[in-house]
Amino acid sequence: MSKARDEPPRLPPRWFVRLAWTVHRGIYRITRGLVGLWRPKPQGWGTLHLTTLGRRTGDEREVILGYFEDGPNLVTMAMNGWAAPEPAWWLNLQAHPDAKVVIRDGPRLVHGRAARGDERVRLWSRWREIDAGLDSLAARRSAETAVVILEPGAGPEL
Template sequence: MSRAQEERPRIPPRWFVRLAWGIHRAIYRITRGRVGLWRPKPQGWGTLHLTTIGRRTGEEREVILGYFEDGPNLVTMAMNGWAAPDPAWWLNLQAQPDARVVVRDGPRLVHARAAQGDERARLWARWRDIDTGLDSLAALRSAETAVVILEPLAGPNR
């Protein structure tokens, strides 16, 4: 085995990643949200349930994502299991940036945007502190991984 092959991070096959995501969503649905979401631990990440509007269908689309808190904002990455294309939820948010999230503390209405420049560098470094293999995994993608900021919308949340 060559040195390059040894240094390349090992990720599960795509079918396994998709199966794990499906099981996680099913557990969340079956338990009506009682299981499947958790708050970020110190120097760790939590999970949130994001509902977007499909850019082609106009129908609601749901996904569970890892996140951490940055002040009032929730921060996630558009990584698609480290596969090359951007995930559908991120494409949906680019078309319609207002969305609904549910975190362990309850629902929130948010506005999504990609972090840019120094802000992206700062948030990426924070992800790197949480996941030490982040840079080698991100190198598997052909495009830069978007760091997505979910900012709370003013007004009552549902």
């Protein structure tokens, strides 16, 4: 194999990734949610708007994430643009697992948790079907990337 094939895919600079996230959230806010969210397509992913409570402040924190559906559950990854630290939304969700999501079909309350064991293997394989470069991207991180399950919840309204 050539050296080029052994190298992980190139990622854009961190400043560009952060700018793209900011622009995406801005478009979502300016259009009041009319633009910025889409349903998963067959063999593809969609986007959702997640609202968590800050683990330190208790203030609402918002982020837009990629996801796919697994029965009634929504599945995402705590990847932080493939950077080493855990994303803040995941740390917040671990501290306060009840949250709110908005998907194209409307809002819903959820309870977040990490997939474990065989369930994680199954869901990671599903992500790999969606994104063939997943394993090489995940290898960039020093810790295992959490597969996060957002189950229908009945927690308090945010």
